[in-house]
Amino acid sequence: MNISRGPGQAPKYQRLAADLRRRIMGGEWQGGTPLPVESELENQYGVARNTVRLAVDVLVNEGLLVRVQGKGTYLKDHPVLDHHAYRAPSDPELGSPGTSLRSAFAAYAEEAAAAGRKLTSDFQMLIVRATTDITDRLRIEPGEAVVLRRMLRYMDGEPWSVEESHYPVGLAASTALMAPDPVVGGDEMALADAGYLETGCVDELCARMPNPEEAQWFQAGPGVPLLVQLRTGYTESGPVRVTETRYSADRNRLIYSLGSLGGLDAPSVRSAEVFSEIGDLGAPAEI
Amino acid sequence: MNISRGPGQAPKYQRLAADLRRRIMGGEWQGGTPLPVESELENQYGVARNTVRLAVDVLVNEGLLVRVQGKGTYLKDHPVLDHHAYRAPSDPELGSPGTSLRSAFAAYAEEAAAAGRKLTSDFQMLIVRATTDITDRLRIEPGEAVVLRRMLRYMDGEPWSVEESHYPVGLAASTALMAPDPVVGGDEMALADAGYLETGCVDELCARMPNPEEAQWFQAGPGVPLLVQLRTGYTESGPVRVTETRYSADRNRLIYSLGSLGGLDAPSVRSAEVFSEIGDLGAPAEI
DNA sequence: GGTGATTTGTGCGTATGTATT
DNA sequence: TAATACATACGCACAAATCAC
Numbered sequence: 001m002n003i004s005r006g007p008g009q010a011p012k013y014q015r016l017a018a019d020l021r022r023r024i025m026g027g028e029w030q031g032g033t034p035l036p037v038e039s040e041l042e043n044q045y046g047v048a049r050n051t052v053r054l055a056v057d058v059l060v061n062e063g064l065l066v067r068v069q070g071k072g073t074y075l076k077d078h079p080v081l082d083h084h085a086y087r088a089p090s091d092p093e094l095g096s097p098g099t100s101l102r103s104a105f106a107a108y109a110e111e112a113a114a115a116g117r118k119l120t121s122d123f124q125m126l127i128v129r130a131t132t133d134i135t136d137r138l139r140i141e142p143g144e145a146v147v148l149r150r151m152l153r154y155m156d157g158e159p160w161s162v163e164e165s166h167y168p169v170g171l172a173a174s175t176a177l178m179a180p181d182p183v184v185g186g187d188e189m190a191l192a193d194a195g196y197l198e199t200g201c202v203d204e205l206c207a208r209m210p211n212p213e214e215a216q217w218f219q220a221g222p223g224v225p226l227l228v229q230l231r232t233g234y235t236e237s238g239p240v241r242v243t244e245t246r247y248s249a250d251r252n253r254l255i256y257s258l259g260s261l262g263g264l265d266a267p268s269v270r271s272a273e274v275f276s277e278i279g280d281l282g283a284p285a286e287i
Numbered sequence: 288m289n290i291s292r293g294p295g296q297a298p299k300y301q302r303l304a305a306d307l308r309r310r311i312m313g314g315e316w317q318g319g320t321p322l323p324v325e326s327e328l329e330n331q332y333g334v335a336r337n338t339v340r341l342a343v344d345v346l347v348n349e350g351l352l353v354r355v356q357g358k359g360t361y362l363k364d365h366p367v368l369d370h371h372a373y374r375a376p377s378d379p380e381l382g383s384p385g386t387s388l389r390s391a392f393a394a395y396a397e398e399a400a401a402a403g404r405k406l407t408s409d410f411q412m413l414i415v416r417a418t419t420d421i422t423d424r425l426r427i428e429p430g431e432a433v434v435l436r437r438m439l440r441y442m443d444g445e446p447w448s449v450e451e452s453h454y455p456v457g458l459a460a461s462t463a464l465m466a467p468d469p470v471v472g473g474d475e476m477a478l479a480d481a482g483y484l485e486t487g488c489v490d491e492l493c494a495r496m497p498n499p500e501e502a503q504w505f506q507a508g509p510g511v512p513l514l515v516q517l518r519t520g521y522t523e524s525g526p527v528r529v530t531e532t533r534y535s536a537d538r539n540r541l542i543y544s545l546g547s548l549g550g551l552d553a554p555s556v557r558s559a560e561v562f563s564e565i566g567d568l569g570a571p572a573e574i
Numbered sequence: 575g576g577t578g579a580t581t582t583g584t585g586c587g588t589a590t591g592t593a594t595t
Numbered sequence: 596t597a598a599t600a601c602a603t604a605c606g607c608a609c610a611a612a613t614c615a616c
Contacts, residue, residue, distance in 0.1 A: 011584055018499070037600060048586050053601090061348055061509055063496045069601045070593030080493070086545050088487065200375065200546030206367070207494030207514045207536035209350045212305070222348055225512035225536065227494045234548050249494035249512065256543060258373050259487030261521050298603055324581060335605045340582090356582045357612030577616085584610070591603070 013054035016045055020059060024075060031077030035065070038073075063223030063250060078250060081115055081155065083108060085203065085229060085254045088261070104163070104186060105151065112155060119160070122152040125180040127169065134166045137232045137242045147172040149187060152217075159218050161252065165243040171196065187241070188233070196240045203256075204230040207249060218248045225249045300341035303332055307346060311362060318364030322352070325360075350510030350537060367540050368402055368442065370395060372490065372516060374544045391450070391473060392438065399442060406447070409439040412467040414456065421453045424519045424529045434459040436474060439504075446505050448539065452530040458483065474528070475520070483527045490543075491517040494536060505535045512536045 009015070020035070029035055036044065041052045056073060059065045066076045084107065105121065112119040130138070130146040138146070151163040165187055167177055176183045176190040183190045188198055207225045210218060214226060227249040233241045247254070296302070307322075316322055323331065328339045343360060346352045353363045371394065392408065399406040417425070417433040425433070438450040452474055454464055463470045463477040470477045475485055494512045497505060501513060514536040520528045534541070 013584075021499070039600080050587085051585060054584080057344075061496065062498065067601065068594085070595075070599075072594095072600065082491075085492075086543070089546075198546075200544070200548045202548070203541075203543040203545065204369075205372075205492060205514065205541040205543070206539070207512045209348065209510050209512065211349065212308070223496050225494045225496065227492065227514075234546075236547075252493070254492040256373070256490040256492070256545075257487070258490065258543075258545075259376075259485075259521075260523075261487045261489070300603075326581085337606085338604060341603080354582065355613085357580080357614080359581065359613095579613100579615085581613080582611085584608100586607080586609105587605105589603100589605080591601105593599100593601080595597100595599075 012047055013051045014058065016041075016047065016051065016055035017058040019045075020055060021064065024059075024064060029075055031075045034072035034074050060221070061223045066221055076250070080251060080253050081112065081117065082253050082255050083111060083247075085256055086201075087257045088259055104188075105182070106186065108153070117155050120154045120157070121182075122154075123180075123182045124148075124150040124152075125178075126150070130166060133230075134242050137230075138166065138168055138239050140168050145169045147177055149177065151182070155251075159248075161245055161247045162217070163243060163245040165241055167191075167241050171240060191233075191240060196235050198233045198240065199236055201231050201233045204232075205254070206230075214246065218246075220248050220250075227252060227254065229254065299334055300338045301345070303328075303334065303338065303342035304345040306332075307342060308351065311346075311351060316362055318362045321359035321361050347508070348510045353508055363537070365537060367538060368399065368404070369540050369542050370398060370534075372541045372543055373488075375546055375548070391475075392469070393473065395440070404443050407441045407444070408469075409441075410467075410469045411435075411437040411439075412465075413437070417453060420517075421529050424517075425453065425455055425526050427455050432456045434464055436464065438469070442538075446535075448532055448534045449504070450530060450532040452528055454478075454528050458527060478520075478527060483522050485520045485527065486523055488518050488520045491519075492541070493517075501533065507535050507537075514539060514541065516541065 010018075023029070035041075038049055038052045038056070041047075041055075042049055045052070056065060056067070060067060064076060065073055067073045105119075109119045126148045127145055128148050129143050130140070132142050134146060135142045135144060140146075147167040147169055149165045149167070151165075153160045153163065167187075171194075172178055175194040177187060191198060206228050208228065210220055210224070210226050214220070215224075218224070218226070220226075227247040229243075229245045229247070231243045231245070232239050233243070297305075310316070322328075325336055325339050325343070328334075328342075329336055332339070343352060343354070347354060351363060352360055354360045392406075396406045413435045414432055415435050416430050417427070419429050421433060422429045422431055427433075434454040434456055436452045436454070438452075439446070440448045440450065458481075459465055462481040464474060478485060493515050495515065497507055497511070497513050501507070502511075505511070505513070507513075514534040516530075516532045516534070518530045518532070519526050520530070
């Protein structure tokens, strides 16, 4: 197939990308199978190598392909793991119906085990001056010191997610949260022991591309965004902690069970699915 | 400043990108201010234009910069709008404490108005064969027909989010959901009128890069992921609808108020904040 | 309204480096 | 070691969009 650029047409590399996308979606290559090498694509389409690379760049940045130097270019496959970020108290799958928050790590590890995978973690405890992101939510003074408890999570040894919990130093002072080790039973148990029973939380969710440090840690190539959950935990008398968790979005999905599910099981849906296939939306309205 | 490549160093374009990132983070240019033009950067750093473009590509794909043909390259600014995806019934800001779900559009429009912005929408109603994404969650047969009600939302005329609600045809048949118009009071009211009172839902959240159609509709350049919310609504007797909402992640944040917040206001936090600044994570563990 | 200068976008060619097989 | 395949880097030319005049 030869691509020649006519007037009014999209650029070559974009049409090449579109054609490759079509062939990919058509199942011409399976996950893990290499695409034709760049020189082969040059010949197939009769374009310069630069143009091939521009086209493949597009698909890499969409998260469809991954390039490996010296080997080839491959379809990316998406084994997605669900993580239950919240279960309503009425949810029957919840062990203790009275509490809405469980030991996060234990629950996460159970989910991983259920999927036949092994969750491990590294732990760091630091005392830092909080940014306004944190102080605003904790309702403390800007620049005030907070206890930062960081959990680096690995799935089968692969970097998976980063959780950073921030506590006001005054609050954490007399608790197990000052120890440079994970609290058995979870941080929320240490909080509860100190009289701070978390009764609710506010989650703020966003997605963005990783910065270089994050990309390196997550081993996330181009086209892989982060899913960021910022949870502020509340007692009856106010906020007590802010937890920011970052997930590599191509491997993770967050689940919230809300309200009453009427005694039904949570839906069991295959994990590998991707929601896509937008129909024709028409042109966007002019601004 | 001249960048010369030594052995064992990172490639020129990556170090150039890192230096530009440093200057950007250092506040050398403000949001909306153009960066030096490519030829200027060639001279400043003593590299080929290609190298400059590779470096800028990196930052564009991180969502830091945006290029405008014929004008220049600019810092992207991030006016983020919060959207309350869920409020716990005990949340005092909820108008009617008995129901956990409000008319989504009305609530959304109120939030927008509170931020001094205007939410508009287009509406489409289609009957389509559902994908397994949908049928699995609705517990109907694969390929069964569903009513697809699509809401295209614009903020101040700018493409903002796409909401697609799917209902089993049998369920929707005798309701206002078959009409090719938005239901006053919201779809959930039409459902309730037909005896299907939604008592809970399960939200599945993920993020990914947009496909070409989505990127075009959202006018999302490289480096802008989508935040996707897939909500399955339940009555006491089972699921009745699946709603997929796609947000341009650089402009939106989803908020979930969960559990009891003890009569406290939802936290009022400036919208423009970005959570970033990962500390040193150390090297990831080997696989 | 048109013209030219500026700036990014597209496309080609070539050469060499680096990782994998 | 050699071949293969992607990565980096240089150069050049022209197209297309924007803006100042």
